[in-house]
Amino acid sequence: MPKPQEALHNLDLVDKLNKYVPHILKKEKRILVHRSLSFIQRLSLPKGYPFRNGQQTNTKGCIVWTDYSISSWPLLLSLLKSDKRSFDQVLYQYFIKNDKLIPDWNIIKQQLVEHHTVIKSISIDELDRWYDEISATLIRPQAYHELYQWFGSDVRDIGYDAFDYFMESRNTVDAWQQAINKHLGSISNLPKEQNDYLMNKYLNKIINE
Known part of the structure; x- marks a missing residue:
């Protein structure tokens, strides 16, 4: 499980993605079996920490959380629409670091907040x-x-x-x-x-x- 600060940082990223490009997020429930957070651990964790003990019959004795997968190409298409630089410039700005295709989430989040409008998630x-x-x-x-x-x-x-x-x-x-x-x-x-x-x-x- 990630440290509380890392988990809350990632939750903020998910919140921004869900506001501006909700279609790229795929939600999935996760379960870690035969593990649980102790009473002391739960007291020390900040409010909003996404990992918690399961409460349902099928999740008792498990740690549960919501995971998200992100579709890179649809995200890139959204960024291309808001950033009018060339394809290669956009790719290197947001994804390519040290010759590896790795999303730079801090820069992506900044671009979404500054240049995208809030979009309602479609049910x-x-x-x-x-x-x-x-x-x-x-x-x-x-x-x-x-x-x-x-x-x-x-x-x-x-x-x-x-x-x-x-x-x-x-x-x-x-x-x-x-x-x-x-x-x-x-x-x-x-x-x-x-x-x-x-x-x-x-x-x-x-x-x-």
């Missing part, structure tokens, strides 16, 4: 309502949810474009490819090479499944 129910609006394109609901994890609330406008393209072609894959390429093309500092890489490596797989 599953609301996302399903958005899907209903464009379900005629025949994309799978699961694929639509995955695209939300890539593009956040922009997926709604992407869906509208896909709907228009679908009305012309009646081809689901083609319509969504056009709509996603239109959106990626609007990110002026995303090179075509990287656009094509994202489509071929990740996004085509989502819309083709």
